[in-house]
Amino acid sequence: MPPPAPEVAAGLFGNRAGDAARFVDMLAGEGMQRGLIGPREVSRLWDRHVLNSAALGELIAPGCRVLDVGSGAGLPGVALALARPDLTIALLEPMARRTTWLQEVATVLDLPVEVHRGRAEDHTVSTDWDVVTGRAVAPLGRLAGWCMPLLRPGGQLLAVKGASAREEASRDREEVYRAGGCGIEIVECGASLVDPPATVVIVSRRRGDADRPARRRKDR
Numbered sequence: 001m002p003p004p005a006p007e008v009a010a011g012l013f014g015n016r017a018g019d020a021a022r023f024v025d026m027l028a029g030e031g032m033q034r035g036l037i038g039p040r041e042v043s044r045l046w047d048r049h050v051l052n053s054a055a056l057g058e059l060i061a062p063g064c065r066v067l068d069v070g071s072g073a074g075l076p077g078v079a080l081a082l083a084r085p086d087l088t089i090a091l092l093e094p095m096a097r098r099t100t101w102l103q104e105v106a107t108v109l110d111l112p113v114e115v116h117r118g119r120a121e122d123h124t125v126s127t128d129w130d131v132v133t134g135r136a137v138a139p140l141g142r143l144a145g146w147c148m149p150l151l152r153p154g155g156q157l158l159a160v161k162g163a164s165a166r167e168e169a170s171r172d173r174e175e176v177y178r179a180g181g182c183g184i185e186i187v188e189c190g191a192s193l194v195d196p197p198a199t200v201v202i203v204s205r206r207r208g209d210a211d212r213p214a215r216r217r218k219d220r
């Protein structure tokens with residue numbers, strides 16, 4: 001059984017608070033049975049997963065187009081979509097059983113998210129996103145290599161990292177730069193929602209043609 005919804009959920013999710021609780025129930029039930037969430041995560045679904053994911057909304061401007069890379073069970077993408085109905089959100093995930101799950105969640109919650117099956121580095125993934133999110137998907141340098149080409153110039157990768165944020169940022173700085181990223185910043189968000197707050201590495205895609213990462217654009 002998941003713990004009951006914390007008080008902060010009502011303010012954060014507004015008229016979607018019931019759907020957020022339903023998402024937590026789905027994760028704790030079917031999600032766990034189908035191997036999308038480990039049994040040990042059930043008791044901490046709210047704080048460690050759903051609130052921690054929705055906290056990313058603090059870093060995203062109104063009306064942005066957001067691609068969540070490696071959504072898995074729907075984190076952070078589904079939580080973000082529930083908290084921020086002003087955003088246009090797409091979920092990208094390579095594993096069929098996970099995209100099936102994500103589509104089911106979107107249908108049950110009547111959530112206007114697009115679900116795409118694929119890998120971030122596939123040339124068929126659409127580009128020009130304002131924001132790309134990724135949580136527990138890959139080390140920072142590799143993630144930047146996949147995601148910089150998916151962003152519009154000036155767009156931002158929000159990589160949700162834990163205690164490893166600082167180490168990854170300094171270790172992978174060169175790789176991030178080579179991928180077309182600049183201005184690595186480490187921020188905390190969700191301090192009023194979760195303890196500890198979420199640690200996020202923000203990488204902006206450089207502006208300017210000379211700096212454009214080599215990647216074929218897909219016409220949409």
Ligand SMILES: C[S@@+](CC[C@H](N)C(=O)[O-])C[C@H]1O[C@@H](n2cnc3c(N)ncnc32)[C@H](O)[C@@H]1O
Nearest residue numbers: 069070071072075076094095119120135136137
């Ligand atoms: C550890 S899980 C994290 C899932 C979710 N983001 C979360 O925080 O619970 C990593 C996810 O990234 C996906 N993934 C791995 N490589 C990927 C790639 N190249 N492009 C997109 N997703 C990828 C996996 O299929 C898996 O669902």
